[in-house]
Amino acid sequence: MSSAGPKQAIFASLAEIAQALAHAHRLELLEHLGQGERCVEELAARVGLTFANASRHLQILRRASLTATRRDGKRVLYRLAGEGEVVALLQALGRVGERNVAEIELVMAAYFRARDTMEPISRRELTERLRDGLVTVLDVRPEPEFRLGHLPSALNIPWPDLEQRLGELPQDREVVAYCRGPYCVLSFEAVAALRARGFTVHRLEDGFPEWKAAGLPVEAA
Structure with a gap:
């Protein structure tokens, strides 16, 4: 069997990023990280998760190179990795959803546009x-x-x-x-x-x- 070519290798890595985005909690965590660097405890409280669940989701995002970390004493602080690019990716995802997904359009009309x-x-x-x-x-x-x-x-x-x-x-x-x-x-x-x-x-x-x-x-x- 021939080895995968460069295009296939890139697509495989992009698929890992897509898989990391494929959870509502992780999208919300990225939204909060867009406000600035945060520790796991703060992020867990904001999203309404246990510390363990928040940490697991954040580790998935880090493995996909969507977030980066640094230590501050005993705390691990998370931030967006390539802030502009990650924010642009989320914007593009939103545009596709609003354009193509009927359920999103219903929510936009019933809640957001109503206000x-x-x-x-x-x-x-x-x-x-x-x-x-x-x-x-x-x-x-x-x-x-x-x-x-x-x-x-x-x-x-x-x-x-x-x-x-x-x-x-x-x-x-x-x-x-x-x-x-x-x-x-x-x-x-x-x-x-x-x-x-x-x-x-x-x-x-x-x-x-x-x-x-x-x-x-x-x-x-």
Whole structure:
């Protein structure tokens, strides 16, 4: 039997990456790692997994070269390996799913579009409005994620605190809200709640990982 050629070797390695992506928990772990470097305990808590299960999923992602690790004392910290490429891969997967999978389209229509029927603001549009000082950028992620990195001059009001902190948002300025990514429900809920209270508010087209992966400026607390 002849040995596999270079194309087959590449396809075999790509298949390992595809297999690593083939679990909802692992996709969610990658979304959280897109916010910044995290230890296993933090990731397990975010995704609602036991430490053992989270560690197993993360090891699969590392074997597929989607994540990398470093030690910090007794803790193992995970991060995306090739951040821009991994974020772009997840974006492409989402586009294919929205285009070809009927179940995804049903969820998009029933949940996401029901809360925000208006076109989101693109990264380019937001960059221009930030330069002209025309908007308030609202980060509705939890504060630990905000500290890891955020859009320039963003105001962090985590979604659960929004009702009690409405006074921090100017009524006479447009608000652009963002969170973890295109399927993160936090920004959709924030947009719906703020519009119901009379704010002029739009949603960023995706989230912090996509902004950072595009090479746009970020800040850290």
